[in-house]
Amino acid sequence: MPHKKKSENLEGIAKRKGDHIRLCLDERSQADASVFSKYRLPYNALPEIALDDVDTSLKIFGKALQSPLMIASMTGGSEHGRKINTNLAKAAEKCGVAMGVGSQRIGIEKEDAKETFELVRKYAPNAFIAANMGAVQLNYGHTVESYQYIVDMIRADAIYLHLNPLQEALQPGGDTNFEDLLSKIATLTSKLSVPVFVKEVGHGISYDVAKRLYEVGVAGVDTAGVGGTSYAWVEAERARNEKFAEWFKDCGIDTDESVKQSAKARNETNKDGLIIASGGIRGPVDGLKSLLLGADLFSAAVPFLEAAMDDSPERIIETIENWKMGLRIAMFSMGLQNIDSIQQLKGVTFSK
Numbered sequence: 515m516p517h518k519k520k521s522e523n524l525e526g527i528a529k530r531k532g533d534h535i536r537l538c539l540d541e542r543s544q545a546d547a548s549v550f551s552k553y554r555l556p557y558n559a560l561p562e563i564a565l566d567d568v569d570t571s572l573k574i575f576g577k578a579l580q581s582p583l584m585i586a587s588m589t590g591g592s593e594h595g596r597k598i599n600t601n602l603a604k605a606a607e608k609c610g611v612a613m614g615v616g617s618q619r620i621g622i623e624k625e626d627a628k629e630t631f632e633l634v635r636k637y638a639p640n641a642f643i644a645a646n647m648g649a650v651q652l653n654y655g656h657t658v659e660s661y662q663y664i665v666d667m668i669r670a671d672a673i674y675l676h677l678n679p680l681q682e683a684l685q686p687g688g689d690t691n692f693e694d695l696l697s698k699i700a701t702l703t704s705k706l707s708v709p710v711f712v713k714e715v716g717h718g719i720s721y722d723v724a725k726r727l728y729e730v731g732v733a734g735v736d737t738a739g740v741g742g743t744s745y746a747w748v749e750a751e752r753a754r755n756e757k758f759a760e761w762f763k764d765c766g767i768d769t770d771e772s773v774k775q776s777a778k779a780r781n782e783t784n785k786d787g788l789i790i791a792s793g794g795i796r797g798p799v800d801g802l803k804s805l806l807l808g809a810d811l812f813s814a815a816v817p818f819l820e821a822a823m824d825d826s827p828e829r830i831i832e833t834i835e836n837w838k839m840g841l842r843i844a845m846f847s848m849g850l851q852n853i854d855s856i857q858q859l860k861g862v863t864f865s866k
């Protein structure tokens with residue numbers, strides 16, 4: 515097991531994860547308005563294609579997806595997490611979509627927590643699965659070996675490093691030393707066995723940040739912007755600091771803006787870099803809008819959380835199938851037959 519320095523005790527981490535699930539399901543954690551309502555899909559009343567022929571499939575890093583959809587990084591490490599990860603993994607496998615797991619730090623430190631992540635690969639042997647841990651842990655004793663360890667734990671296809679300075683600053687006892695992280699992220703991109711993706715947790719990635727990340731070899735940027743779940747609100751609420759909850763709730767970069775800025779940075783640096791749109795994607799129409807703004811995939815957390823808490827995966831499978839069908843219908847209504855035809859429209863100006 516790799517070297518680590520515990521910055522929070524394990525019971526503390528497990529309790530925090532339970533609080534996160536509870537608070538993310540509280541509607542006050544959600545943005546007041548959708549950032550996608552200012553856009554309207556360019557409708558085509560004469561699409562000249564058949565709905566049955568609309569094909570949403572694509573490949574990322576050699577793996578086939580039935581739809582450009584990813585279940586966002588959420589959980590693991592607790593009994594709650596075990597059930598949610600089991601259902602999400604079964605759904606990802608059945609529906610042919612990608613999935614991120616929640617932060618695996620607890621899985622490095624605690625053997626029985628590790629199993630709540632390993633089961634994801636067991637139930638989703640073919641799905642595109644992304645590992646997850648905070649980049650800031652590079653300043654708290656975790657090394658390349660720790661990150662490779664969590665990749666191997668779930669035989670991941672990629673690893674997400676999350677950047678969450680605002681969340682850590684609002685979390686009592688949070689890990690707030692973000693010094694010199696870019697050079698350490700650069701080392702991970704050259705040493706790890708899988709592509710490195712970087713995400714926020716609900717406060718967005720700017721042009722400048724995306725550019726610096728792509729320049730050091732990051733293979734994917736996930737916006738996790740403002741417009742959906744606010745982790746600032748979640749942490750401030752946990753700390754019972756009403757003022758901080760109010761001041762910081764919508765701090766950051768809106769998801770639509772973050773997609774556009776990341777796309778600009780990608781075009782100027784790593785042309786093969788992926789952009790994953792997330793933060794307030796609340797259905798496939800939002801998802802298609804984000805693809806037109808420049809993303810390659812779209813991802814959501816809270817819309818999949820509640821259904822994944824059932825005792826069986828039926829409801830989450832049904833939810834994801836509905837999103838997949840919704841995307842096909844949205845593409846049909848624009849006359850778009852496949853993912854390539856969306857790519858050709860990327861950057862097109864569309865608004866209400």
Ligand SMILES: Cc1cc2nc3c(=O)[nH]c(=O)nc-3n(C[C@H](O)[C@H](O)[C@H](O)COP(=O)(O)O)c2cc1C
Nearest residue numbers: 538586587616617676738742743793794814815816
């Ligand atoms: C219950 C819950 C737990 C989360 N845990 C993590 C995590 O461990 N690591 C991470 O990178 N993001 C985590 N996130 C953030 C999501 O991946 C996502 O970026 C954010 O919720 C915005 O998406 P949404 O608006 O669709 O919810 C979590 C989100 C939720 C709802």
